[in-house]
Amino acid sequence: MYEDLLPHTLPSETKRLDQMGRAHDPDTQAAIRRLNLPSASTCLDIGTGRGSVAIWLAQTMPDAKIVAGDLDLSSVRQNDLPNLKLAKMDVRTEDLGEGLYDLVHCRAVLCFLPTRTEILDRIRRALKPGGAFVVTEMDFGPIASGPSRFWASFWTAYLENAAAQDWDFEFGGQLPRLLAGLGFAEIDARYVQPILNHAGDTPGAAEAETWSLTLATLASKLIDNGHMPESMLREALEIIRNPNAWTAGPGFMVATARRPTQDA
Template structure:
């Protein structure tokens, strides 16, 4: 499982999660702001990581009740927010309740679950009528076709590794249609294709650092499993870490939807 390969106990994991938050939080926050949540919203953040989204929700909506959940909550940043609580939730088997939340959020969670489609029914059930679901999921459809032959070969090899783990890194592209079939309405989706550049303090630089740390951590599995050579991974990391390179990175889909009213 994903949490076995990238556990929160790794020395570099807190930094990797912080970089991921820096890269993706702006799009997540903008999406949630468009939903006009009630001031006393009851919110659940699934796979909270360092807790950046849950903390932002609790600060932005001081009258709200926010739950940050994860399989391992040790990485959530310390805070004194009285409206933020922690709860261990395993989306694969735990009951989320019925008509509890005004918002359920997750990022890079569903694509790693073997029951990624089935859990959407539980999420839908947990929402109040009119409640919103926001998810950011990987969408690798374009990265494996360019911008160079080497880049395509490298990410195709990574996708083969992901498939061997049971991950679906193209799930973001399918998610809007699956949400519609699952009973969600008001579905809105935006594909984001970041440009990787390892300089400055931008979201793109944070995304670059996220992938640099992710690939370096997964090197034993990528190389030892025969998915790529050490030279291929070294060359890819040299591109990602080059401050003078501007290279298309893996994409992701930011999707929002609601439980129908009535």
């Protein structure tokens, strides 16, 4: 389970989550801005991590009410925002309610949860009619079949390790079709493929550092379970940490959708 392999108690976890926010917040914020939410929106961020999206929402919409939910809230950045409430929740079992939110946001969470499609349906019901859902999930499909043989083999091995614990790193690619099938409307999806360059202070560098920390954390699992030899992991980390390399990383689907004003 996610909480066993990537717990918030790991010494590098705060840094890894910070880098993830730095890498992805620009695309998430752009997607949320396109939705023109009411200023007094009620918002829920599921699996908030460091809380970068929830904190940004609370700061940019002072009249809004933001709930930041996570299994473990210990990594949420210190703040004294009066319109931000923390809620310990396990989205696998949490009653998300009916018709409560103008916005639900969820990034890099559902791929780790075997009941991800059922959770999407509960998220739809938790939205007010016309309320918006912003979801970002990994989609390794293109990179695992990419033109570089080593890179494709490495990420395929990583995908297989993930699949062995019921993590679905191709879930992002299925999102638009799943959202449509569940009755969401106004579905818009963008595929974002960061170029990894481990230098400077850019979102691409943050993404490279996120992968560097994630792979270092999962190294023994990847090797001991026989998904890849140590030499393969070492070579991949050398590419990811090379400040002179510009290498396409795994992609992400950023999707927005709304609960129809009247459910079918």
